[in-house]
Amino acid sequence: MIWSRRRWLGAAGAAPLAACSGLGNDSTPPQTSESSTVKLPRIHRVSTPDNVRAHLVQDRGAPIVSLAVSVPAGSRHEPHGQAGLASVSAHMLREGLSGGSRAQAIVRYADHGASPVAYATPELAVLQCTVHRDDAPAVLKLMVANMREASMSDTAFEDVRREHVQQLRDAASEPIQAAGTGLLLAVHGVEPPSGLLPLGTVPSLRSLGAEDVRAWHEQRIQGARLRVSIAGDVSASEATDWVASAAQDWTPPANTATERDDSASPPTDGRGPQAITIPWPRSPQAILAVAGVPEPVDYYEAQVHALATNVVRGLLTSDLRHRLRATYAVRSASWFTKRGPMTYLATKVDPEDIGRAAQRAKTLLMLQQQDIARLDDYLAVVRRAEGTLLMDRFHGSEQALSALLTLAEYDLPADYPERLLETVQGIRPKDVADVLQHAYHPDRVRFCIVGDDETLEHARSVLGCEDKLCTPAALVGADRAPDVTPSEADSDAEKSPG
Amino acid sequence: MDVAPTPSCGRARLVPWLMLVLAVLVPQLAGAKPATERYTLDNGLDVVLQPDRRLPLVAVNLTYHVGAMDDGEHPGLAHLVEHLMFRGSGELEDGELRRRLGEIGALRTNASTYADRTSYHSLVPTDQLRLVLWLEASRMKGIGPALTQAKVHQEVRTTVDEWEDRIESDVGTTAFMRLWEALFPAGHPYRHADRDQIRQLQLTHVRGFFHEYYGPANATLVLVGDLPSDVRELVEHYFGRRTGGRPPTRPRVAIAPPTGPMLAHPAEPGSPPAVLVGWPTPGLYEAGDAEADILALVLQNKLSAYLDENEPGVFIGASATQISRTGQSAFVVTARARPNGRPVVIIDLVDRALEQVLAGITEGDVRRAKRFATLRLLRSQQRLDGRAERIQQDIAAGKHEHWIDNDVVDHEAVDRSSVQQFAATYLTTDRRAVVQLVATEASR
Numbered sequence: 019m020i021w022s023r024r025r026w027l028g029a030a031g032a033a034p035l036a037a038c039s040g041l042g043n044d045s046t047p048p049q050t051s052e053s054s055t056v057k058l059p060r061i062h063r064v065s066t067p068d069n070v071r072a073h074l075v076q077d078r079g080a081p082i083v084s085l086a087v088s089v090p091a092g093s094r095h096e097p098h099g100q101a102g103l104a105s106v107s108a109h110m111l112r113e114g115l116s117g118g119s120r121a122q123a124i125v126r127y128a129d130h131g132a133s134p135v136a137y138a139t140p141e142l143a144v145l146q147c148t149v150h151r152d153d154a155p156a157v158l159k160l161m162v163a164n165m166r167e168a169s170m171s172d173t174a175f176e177d178v179r180r181e182h183v184q185q186l187r188d189a190a191s192e193p194i195q196a197a198g199t200g201l202l203l204a205v206h207g208v209e210p211p212s213g214l215l216p217l218g219t220v221p222s223l224r225s226l227g228a229e230d231v232r233a234w235h236e237q238r239i240q241g242a243r244l245r246v247s248i249a250g251d252v253s254a255s256e257a258t259d260w261v262a263s264a265a266q267d268w269t270p271p272a273n274t275a276t277e278r279d280d281s282a283s284p285p286t287d288g289r290g291p292q293a294i295t296i297p298w299p300r301s302p303q304a305i306l307a308v309a310g311v312p313e314p315v316d317y318y319e320a321q322v323h324a325l326a327t328n329v330v331r332g333l334l335t336s337d338l339r340h341r342l343r344a345t346y347a348v349r350s351a352s353w354f355t356k357r358g359p360m361t362y363l364a365t366k367v368d369p370e371d372i373g374r375a376a377q378r379a380k381t382l383l384m385l386q387q388q389d390i391a392r393l394d395d396y397l398a399v400v401r402r403a404e405g406t407l408l409m410d411r412f413h414g415s416e417q418a419l420s421a422l423l424t425l426a427e428y429d430l431p432a433d434y435p436e437r438l439l440e441t442v443q444g445i446r447p448k449d450v451a452d453v454l455q456h457a458y459h460p461d462r463v464r465f466c467i468v469g470d471d472e473t474l475e476h477a478r479s480v481l482g483c484e485d486k487l488c489t490p491a492a493l494v495g496a497d498r499a500p501d502v503t504p505s506e507a508d509s510d511a512e513k514s515p516g
Numbered sequence: 517m518d519v520a521p522t523p524s525c526g527r528a529r530l531v532p533w534l535m536l537v538l539a540v541l542v543p544q545l546a547g548a549k550p551a552t553e554r555y556t557l558d559n560g561l562d563v564v565l566q567p568d569r570r571l572p573l574v575a576v577n578l579t580y581h582v583g584a585m586d587d588g589e590h591p592g593l594a595h596l597v598e599h600l601m602f603r604g605s606g607e608l609e610d611g612e613l614r615r616r617l618g619e620i621g622a623l624r625t626n627a628s629t630y631a632d633r634t635s636y637h638s639l640v641p642t643d644q645l646r647l648v649l650w651l652e653a654s655r656m657k658g659i660g661p662a663l664t665q666a667k668v669h670q671e672v673r674t675t676v677d678e679w680e681d682r683i684e685s686d687v688g689t690t691a692f693m694r695l696w697e698a699l700f701p702a703g704h705p706y707r708h709a710d711r712d713q714i715r716q717l718q719l720t721h722v723r724g725f726f727h728e729y730y731g732p733a734n735a736t737l738v739l740v741g742d743l744p745s746d747v748r749e750l751v752e753h754y755f756g757r758r759t760g761g762r763p764p765t766r767p768r769v770a771i772a773p774p775t776g777p778m779l780a781h782p783a784e785p786g787s788p789p790a791v792l793v794g795w796p797t798p799g800l801y802e803a804g805d806a807e808a809d810i811l812a813l814v815l816q817n818k819l820s821a822y823l824d825e826n827e828p829g830v831f832i833g834a835s836a837t838q839i840s841r842t843g844q845s846a847f848v849v850t851a852r853a854r855p856n857g858r859p860v861v862i863i864d865l866v867d868r869a870l871e872q873v874l875a876g877i878t879e880g881d882v883r884r885a886k887r888f889a890t891l892r893l894l895r896s897q898q899r900l901d902g903r904a905e906r907i908q909q910d911i912a913a914g915k916h917e918h919w920i921d922n923d924v925v926d927h928e929a930v931d932r933s934s935v936q937q938f939a940a941t942y943l944t945t946d947r948r949a950v951v952q953l954v955a956t957e958a959s960r
Contacts (some may be wrong), residue, residue: 045607047650050620054641055572079570079898082891121821125880128817131887150891177824184788184832192686250898302680366681403621406641409571410623414898 056405058439059412061425061432062254064246066261069270072246073425073432074257075418083154083250084419086146087161088426089242091234093216094140094356102182102218103226104138107234109178111136111145114169115160123164130157134164138216140354141427143239148416151251158246158264166240166268175228182223186212190490193298194364197307197466198351199493200294201362203486204464205309206355207290210495214355219495244268247422250415293465293485295474296493304372304469306477308334308379309362310457311464317428318441320359325400325445326453327361329393330383334363337378362466369469373476376465380481383460393447404442408435552907554917560733561755564907564917565747566740568900574645574741575900577637578652579908581736582729585631585705586764590721592675592709595629597725599671601636602627604662605726606654613651620644624901631706631841633912639901642742646750653754656735659726665719676711688790691951692848695794698774698949699846705769706841731761736911740904769843771796774949788832790852790953791863797847797942800840800913806926807938808838808847813885814935815849818873823851826872827865830854834866842913847943863950874939882932889927893920 064072093104112134113120127134127147134147145164149157189195189212202211210219244265248257289311308330315323327350335348348365367375412418412435425434456462467477478485491497552566587593604610617625617638625638636655640648683689693708700706732755739747774796798804815836823831834851851866896902897920910919 045654047616048646050647051641051643054621054643057572077570077898079568079900080894082894082898121825124817124821125884128884128888131884131891133888148891148895150887150894181832302684366677399619402619403623406573406621406623406639409573410639413571413573413900414902416895416898 053402054405056409056439058408058435059418059421061422061435062257063432064248064254064257064261066246066258067265067268069268070244070246070261070265072248072257072261073422074247074252074254075249075412075422076252076254077249077412077415077418078251079414081151081251082148082415083151083248083252084146084148084415085154085158085161086144086245086247086419086423087158087165088142088144088245088247088423089165089239090141091143091238091242092139092141093218095238096356099222100218100226100230101213101222102216103222103230103234104143104238105216105218106175106178106182106223106226107231107239108136108138108143108145109181110170110174110231110235111143111164111168113174113178114171115164116167117169119169120174123169126160127157130160132157132160134161139423139427140216140356142245142423144423146247146419146423148250148419154248154250154252155260155263158248158260162244162264162268165244168235168239170228170232170235172228175231179223179226182217183220186217186220186223186494187496189217190494190496193296193301193303193305193468194307194349194351194366196296196298196490196493197305197364197468198353198362200296200466200468200488201307201309201464202353202355202360203488203493204290204292204294204466205311205360206357210493212494214357215353221495240269243270245426247419247426249412249418249422290464291486292463292483293467293478293481295478295485295487296466296468296490297471297474297487298468298490299470301369301469301473303366304369304467304473304477305364305366306372306375306379307362307364307466307468309360309464309466310453311462312358312360313453313457315358317430317434318437321438321441322445322449322453323457324361325397325442326450326457327363328400329396329450329454330458331363332396333382334365334379337382338365338367338375369473372467372469372473373480376467376477376480379465380460383458383463393450397445397447397450400445401443404439408439411435552917557732557752557756559756559759560731560761561751561758562736562911563751564736564738564911565743566738566903566907567743568741568903570742571900572642572742573639573900574642574648574739574743575637575639575904576645576648576652577635577738577740577901577904577908578656579633579635579736579738579912580730580761581633581734581912582725582764583630583632583634584708585766585769586729587709590713590717590725591707592714593717593721593725594634595709596668596671596675596714596717597722597730598627598629598634598636599675600659600663600668600722601655603667603671605659606657607660608651608654608662610662610667613655616647616651620647622648630912633908635905635908637901637904642744645739645744645747646754649750649754652737653758656730656732656755656758658730659723663719663722668717668719668722672714672717676714679711679714687953691790691792691953694779695792695848695949695951696846698779698951699794699796700844701772701774704772705767706844727760729761729764732758734761734763736908738904738907740907741900769799769841771798771844773947779949779951788852788855788953789862790850791866792951792953793849793863793866793948794950795847795943795948797838797845799843799845801915801919801923801926804938804942805838805840805845806923807930807934808845808942809840809889809927810882810885810930811935811939812836812838812847813888814877814881815870815873817884818877818881819849819851819869822869822873823865826869830862830865834869863952867945870943874936874943877932877935879932882930882935886927886930890924893924893927896920 059075062074064074066072091104096103114123130149130153132147132149134145136145145161199211202214206214208214213219213222246261331348331350348363350361350363352359352361411421465481467474489497552564554564556562582594584594602613614625622638622640627636683693797808819834823834830853832852832854836849839846851862853862896906906920907917911917
């Protein structure tokens with residue numbers, strides 16, 4: 019290379035500049051800080067009337083505010099045999115208010131640029147949306163009125179129930195979701211397993227009547243203590259005013275039955291088979307899914323389980339990539355069920371590799387029981403990353419609202435981010451190893467395989483454990499319910515374009 | 517390619533005075549514009565710095581202005597190069613970049629290949645920004661011996677698997693791809709690569725592509741967040757000595773009518789029948805693009821409601837969207853029917869519903885859709901990484917880093933007559949593509 023005079027002068031000038039600034043040579047990586055600055059959000063408990071609890075997180079990233087109103091009317095409070103009732107009732111909140119139609123309600127919200135969503139979690143019934151900060155007081159008022167005065171017409175109920183049945187069918191026709199539902203059956207032994215999820219089952223939805231939903235709304239929603247969660251471009255004093263104005267007509271709780279009731283959902287009462295096989299003819303890929311058996315733990319202890327699951331995920335990804343040259347990532351997904359959260363791992367593999375993949379997973383789970391040395395390094399990285407992860411949970415008003423709803427879901431204190439950080443920083447390798455030994459012990463871990471007959475046969479021979487064959491329809495109970503109710507059939511006959 | 521006429525709403529003439537009026541009338545804009553600095557290094561690297569002190573985090577987004585539309589004779593090449601940039605380049609070993617970013621607590625580390633750009637992005641602690649800049653600058657140095665033909669084969673397999681995973685395994689996505697192919701026929705720059713084309717790709721193609729386009733003179737670095745006071749020195753230090761890169765030569769993309777007759781596509785047993793209708797529409801930020809956005813939002817609210825009211829029990833739901841691309845966009849309406857619906861009738865019902873809804877659009881519908889559109893823009897600005905991404909999108913489209921303000925103005929200028937004019941001009945039955953998801957026996 020010929021160096022010009024300009025180049026020499028440039029280099030001569032650049033060297034001392036780099037030295038003075040401490041930037042060093044650009045071909046070696048700069049030193050990294052041992053730890054990164056963490057700035058956790060302050061969650062304000064807003065002063066409110068007796069009948070309401072409200073929390074606020076400020077985020078001034080954009081002039082918007084995310085709002086949620088919720089009550090403890092989630093799926094784990096449903097009466098036996100009425101799985102899906104909480105979710106149908108929550109969705110009814112979008113079907114009109116004050117006796118008006120769904121279309122009218124859409125317009126009332128849309129006048130403020132809002133488009134709310136409603137849903138049920140295991141603990142809560144939630145109505146939420148994001149709006150410009152100038153619209154927030156009016157929209158919050160509308161949302162509270164919506165909780166109190168949902169229209170609950172028979173026609174709307176039929177529509178919502180039909181949508182639920184369709185969503186269940188859609189979920190059962192997506193292989194990864196079907197695998198997760200299959201694992202619910204393996205872990206809890208409940209049939210149909212989708213009954214542990216807010217959507218319920220096809221038969222339980224068919225058995226619901228509009229009067230059940232109206233009664234649920236009256237008892238569990240109208241009569242409950244309201245929770246308001248606000249995140250975004252708003253001060254504590256403004257939020258206090260908004261909540262006081264919006265909730266002034268909210269009736270105080272009628273009885274304590276609508277308060278948090280931790281006995282409402284019994285712990286796991288049984289275990290299913292160790293493996294579930296789901297036939298999926300003509301599928302181009304097979305699916306291997308794995309779940310540890312969850313222990314009853316509180317929110318903070320669950321972090322150790324999450325880390326243990328992540329360890330298994332990392333090991334499985336690396337192992338399958340190197341030994342099977344699999345290219346699909348091992349995904350982690352969580353179900354929030356009536357029996358608590360369940361996280362599962364799932365990966366797609368070529369159908370001919372399913373036997374080897376299952377074998378690798380089994381071998382790996384046995385090997386990792388003896389090898390906790392590497393956990394030290396892993397936990398060091400986790401401790402470093404946890405601060406960033408926590409900050410990210412409150413980054414942006416919509417994300418921050420989700421974090422506030424976690425607080426409501428688990429009834430956590432306002433300083434839960436600090437406690438969470440403390441918990442994760444304090445986790446020792448032995449804690450994770452203990453969970454691995456219990457939840458992911460090869461004798462207790464659960465498998466679900468999705469694929470064609472040959473694939474399933476392959477996997478069975480390798481796993482060598484008790485398994486249960488379950489069709490996608492059976493996961494949601496669609497195999498035991500008529501395809502349509504009589505009223506729907508009549509409607510179809512009248513309106514069918516065919 | 518023929519160019520369809522544009523709506524004669526005269527929006528371009530309205531913009532200057534509207535900017536003044538809206539500064540007063542649209543409070544959404546007030547206070548939302550952060551201080552932004554933009555400059556160019558001697559080697560051509562375009563740099564945008566936007567401080568935001570909310571959190572000790574920085575969104576790092578390095579975008580090369582080359583994307584899938586520049587694949588040329590090797591469809592799938594831009595996406596493959598994106599994958600391989602994590603497999604060893606510059607001084608970095610295979611997987612080193614991800615490992616190091618993971619160790620410092622970086623989040624959302626990923627890359628995306630668009631039609632006109634390829635973006636590498638992550639959200640990192642401010643204290644670790646130096647390392648992240650070093651990593652990106654090292655990656656820009658070039659493809660070294662660490663990248664082998666074997667790794668290319670592995671990533672070819674990964675991208676093919678991705679294709680099968682995301683597209684082939686879902687009947688709805690497959691149907692959408694058929695519609696896309698009808699709207700963007702073979703040879704069109706927005707046509708997606710298929711599996712067989714991806715399998716043809718070799719290391720030499722990757723090296724050539726990288727050598728041509730991956731360099732500072734064809735890149736924009738956007739940093740948004742808690743920037744250190746010496747950020748300019750850091751950028752100069754780590755990127756100042758990189759060289760190379762040039763913008764690709766691109767064909768001009770203009771609106772062309774779709775090809776082929778109505779296409780039928782079998783649904784999976786159990787999945788409901790559906791129709792997808794697509795029209796070629798004006799490109800991103802061109803006259804008519806904002807009208808299309810607003811119309812999609814109006815239809816989003818009104819189409820399902822109309823179908824529920826007038827065809828009860830037939831439809832599960834309907835949606836509409838404008839997918840904006842430079843030069844030519846696509847306006848897509850999707851309607852899912854209940855299992856007993858017959859597609860040939862569904863399309864008739866959708867046509868009737870569209871006609872009725874379009875004729876009945878009110879000023880109130882448009883006003884509400886505009887509010888929602890503005891809110892959607894603001895929502896994209898709440899996170900640091902969202903802002904960085906939006907800036908890159910606008911720069912790639914040839915606009916300035918504050919173009920979001922103009923976008924708000926464009927949407928505010930839409931009114932009922934311009935929306936209806938847009939629909940009359942572009943959403944006609946003679947220039948559309950239709951894909952039907954036909955119910956199989958088991959799904960009835």
